[in-house]
Amino acid sequence: MIRVVVGGQIDKERLADLVKKLGGDQVEVTVKSDIEAALAIKTNQADYYLGACHTGGGGALAMAIALLGMGLCATVSMPGMMKSQADIIKEIDSGKKAFGFTPQHMEQVVPIIVRKILGQ
Numbered sequence: 001m002i003r004v005v006v007g008g009q010i011d012k013e014r015l016a017d018l019v020k021k022l023g024g025d026q027v028e029v030t031v032k033s034d035i036e037a038a039l040a041i042k043t044n045q046a047d048y049y050l051g052a053c054h055t056g057g058g059g060a061l062a063m064a065i066a067l068l069g070m071g072l073c074a075t076v077s078m079p080g081m082m083k084s085q086a087d088i089i090k091e092i093d094s095g096k097k098a099f100g101f102t103p104q105h106m107e108q109v110v111p112i113i114v115r116k117i118l119g120q
Contacts, residue, residue, distance in 0.1 A: 002117055003028045007037030008051025009059030011103045015052055018106065022114040034063035041097050042067050048117055049098035052106060055079065060100030073098040076113070077105035088112045 004027055006016045012031045019029045032040065040046035041064070053059030056078035065073050074091040076083045082105045083091070091099070092113065101109045 001028055002026060002048065003040075003046040004030070004048045004050060005037040005040045005046040006031045006050055007034040007060070007063065008100065009034075009053040011052050011106065014103075015050060015106060015110070018110050019050065019114055022111055023118060026118050027114070034059075035067070038064040038067040038098070041072070047097070048113075050110065050113065051098070051100050052103045053100065054102060056102045056105075057100050061098060064098035064100075068098055072096055073100070075100045076109050077101040079104075082108060085112050089116050092116045 004019050006012050016029045016031050019027060037049050041049050049064050051060035057075035061073050061075060074096040076088050076099050079102055088109060099113055
């Protein structure tokens with residue numbers, strides 16, 4: 001079971017629903033405040049953090065960057081720019097645990113992340 005926490009500033013419930021839909025019974029998804037979500041990763045109470053905001057990195061990842069360090073965080077989309085599937089997979093393979101993106105790219109980036117972390 002992969003434990004995913006949803007933080008970020010917007011569309012938390014929509015994001016959580018998408019992760020649940022994609023992961024089914026292989027994921028446990030919890031919506032938390034940004035600080036609670038980042039602390040869950042830091043204390044090994046969760047495996048991955050996903051968050052959305054209008055910039056993809058500010059409100060989505062600010063607390064995660066502060067608590068986990070930039071080495072565990074990746075912005076996978078921002079307005080007008082989305083990383084390729086190969087680049088997103090490289091971020092996961094390099095050990096990143098927290099991912100930020102804009103809501104308009106949610107439907108594209110979340111399936112890539114969820115499938116990769118589930119080994120699909």
